[in-house]
Amino acid sequence: MDDKKKINAWVLYDWANSAFATTIMAAVMPIYFINVAKGTDGSWSFTQTAAAIVVALLSPLLGAIADVTGKKVKFLRIFSLIGAFASAGLAFVGPGDMWLASIIVVIGMVGFGTGNTFYDALLNDVASPAQREKVSARGFSMGYLGGGLLLAVNLGLILGWESIGLPDKTAASQISFVTVGIWWIVFSWPLFRTIKDTPSANKGSIAGNLKAGARRLGETFSSIKRYPELMKFMLAYWFIFDGINTIIVMAASYGTTIGIESNDLITALLITQFIGFPATLLFGRMADRLGGKKMLQFSLIMYLIIVILGYFMTSALHFYLLAGLVGLVQGGSQATSRAIFSKMIPQGRTAEFNGFLSFTSRFFSFGGPLVFGLVKLISDSSRSALLAVAFFFLAGIVFLAFVNLTKGEREALQQP
Template sequence: MDDNKQIKAWVMYDWANSAFATTIMAAVMPIYFISVAGGTDGSWSFTQTAAAIVVALMSPLLGAIADHTGRKAAFLRVFSIIGAVASAALAFVGPGDMWLASILVVIGMVGFGTGNTFYDAMLNDITSPAQRDKVSARGYSMGYLGGGVLLAVNLGLILGWESIGLPDKTAASQISFVTVGIWWFVFSWPLFRSIKDTRLAREGSVFATLRAGTRRLGETFSRIKRYPELMKFMVAYWFFFDGINTIIVMAASYGTTIGIKDDDLIAALLLTQFIGFPATLLFGKLAVKWGSKKMLYASLITYLIIVILGYFMTNAMHFFILACLVGLVQGGSQATARAIFSRLIPPGRTAEFNGFLSFTSRFFSFGGPLVFGIVKLVSDSSRSALLAVAFFFLAGILLLTLVNLVKGEREATQY
C-alpha cells in the first residue's frame, strides 16, 4: 500500500500550500490588512469567520461527490488553483481596500481549506494505518519548512525593499502575495502528476452527480451514529481545532494591536516555522512511541499556557518566546489529530468523512474568531479577547478524555 513516490508527492503539497498559511493567514497579510488596507483586528476576525462558513458549507457535499466519482485529485487541483490565483491577486489591494482584501482572503481560504479536505483524505490512500502518524507528521513538518522558506524570502523583500529598488514596503508586501500564488502552484505539481484519480464507474450528468453526492452526504449524517468514538473525537476536535485556528489567524493582528512592530511580528512567526519543522517530525515519532492521545493532550495543555501567557505579553521578546512554544506543538497537534481521525473512519469513504469533518470543524471554527471579535467589541480589550480563546482548549481536552481510540478503530472496520 505504501508508495514512496506518492508519499513524497503528498508531503510536498504541504510544502506548497503552507506558503498561504504563513504569508497570507499568519504573517504578512494580517499586518497589511490593518496597516495598509484600513482594517482592524476585529474586521480581520470577521473575515476569518466568513471564510470558515463558506468552507463549511462546501466541504461535505464536495467530499461526498469526490468519493462517489473517485475524483479527489481533480477537486484538489481545482481548489489549489483557485487559492493560488486569489493569493496572487492580493497584489492589487492598496490603501483603504479593506473589502477587496477581505473578499480575496475569503476566496484564498476557500481554496486552501476545501483543498485540504481532499488532501487529508488521500492519506488513507497512500499509506497504511501503522505509518499514518509518521507520514502525517512528515507532511506538516515539510509544510513548516516550505512555508518558512518562502516567508524568509518575503521577510527579506519587506525589510530590504529600499536596497533592492522597490518604492516602499507596500510594494514589497504586494510582491510577496504574488510569490505565494506561484509557490503554491509550482510545488503542487508533483502531487498532480503522481497521484491520479481512478474514476469509478458512476458517470452521469452534473445534476445526477450532485444528487448522488447529496444522498451520500445524507447517508453520512445517518451512519455517523454507528461510530460513537469517532463522533466523540470529532466533537473534541471541533473545540481544539477552533482554538488552534484562532491562534494562527489572530496572532499577528493581536501583536499589531498591542504595539509590537511589524518586523518583529514577522520574524517571530518565521521562527515558529523553523522550530516547527524538526519539532513536528519529533512529535510524530513520540506519538508512535508514547501514543497519539498522550501527545495530543500535551500539545493542547501547551496551547492553554500560550493563551494565558499571551494575555500578559507586553513586548517583542515575549512574542518571540510564545512563537517558540507554538512552533513546538502546532504542527504536531494537527498531524496527530489528522492521523487519529484517519484510523477512526470507515474504509472507502475517506473524502466523504474528511469533508464531513471539514464541514463541522469549519462550521464551528468561526466560533473562535467570532468570540475574539465580540469580546473585543464589548470589552475594547484585545487581551480579554485572547484570553477567551482558552475556553476552546479546555473544552477540547475534557472531551478528548471521553474518547476510546482502540474501540474507535474497531468500530471503523465493523460496517
C-alpha cells in the first residue's frame, strides 16, 4: 500500500525546487542576464549548454553510487543545498557581470538537474506502478503552483520596487534570487525528514564507492540492451526533453530579443504556471485513462504548433496565448514521461537508470540551446533559431511511435 505521508513529502519537493525553474531558469534571470549582466540570448543558450554537459557527466556515476550505497536522499539533500545557495548567490551579480552570472547559473543548474536524478528515482520508492502517473502528475502540478506563487511574489517585488523603498529593479531582482534559495530549502525539509535512505551493507571508503559506482555504471551500459523497449523510449525521450528544455530556458530571452517587455514576459510565464497546475492534474488523469503514450504524442503535436506560432509572434498578447498553450501540456508531458520511464526500469537500480537517463538526456540536451545559438549566429535571426527547435519535437513523435510500453514493462521484470 502506498504511504500517503511519503507521497505528500515527495510531491512537496517539486513545489520547492520549481522556484528555481521559474524565477532562475525561465523568467527573472534570463531577462536580468540580458538587461543587467549584459549577456545575449546566444550567450545565455551557451550557458545552458555548459550546465547540461556538467550534469550529464555527474548524474550517471552518482546515480550508480547512490544505488550501491543506498543514499539517494543524502545525494538529493547535497545537490538541493548547492542549487539553493547558488540561487541566493546570484544576488551578487551586478551590471556587466555576464561571466559571474554564467558561472553561478551553471552551479545552480547542476544542483537542480543532478538533484532531480535522485528525486525522480525516489518515485519508485514512494509509489506503486499503478499510482505513478497520478503521483508524478501531482508532483509537476504542485511544482507549477509553488513555482508560480513565488514568481508572482517576485513579480510584485520587481514591479513595486519603488513603493517598498528599494533603490531600483536590479535590487528587487537580486532579492528575488535570495527568495528562491530560502524557498527551496524550507519546502524540501519535509522530504528529508519523512523519506529515509534504505540502509546499505556497503560501508566502503569514498574511493571504494567510486569504484563500485563506476563498475555498476559499466554494467548499465552493457545490460541496457536487454531492455530494447526502454532503449527505444529513451531515444524518443532525448529529443522530447531537449525540445521542452529549450523552450523553457530560451522563452524569456527570445521574447526580450524580439521586443516583448520584461513585465509582459514574466506575466506570461505566470500564466503558464497557473494554467499548468490544474492542466497537469487533468493530463495525469487522462494518461491514466487513455494511456501515457497517446497523451505524450498529443503534447508533442501541441509543441510543434507552439513553435510555429512562436515564429510569427509579434506582441505581448501573442506571448500570453502561447504561454497558455504551453501550460496545457508542459507539466503533463514531463510527468507522463517520468511515469512511463519508472515502469520500464529494473527494480533496485532506480537511481542508476535515472542517472543514466539524466546523463544521456543532458548529454543531448545541450543540442537544443546549441542549435538555437548556432542558427541565431548564422542567420542573425532569433525567429529562425526558434523554428529550428521544431526538429526535436518531430523526432520525438517519430521515435515514440515505435515504443511498445506493455512489452517494456514486462522486460523490466526480468532478472538482470
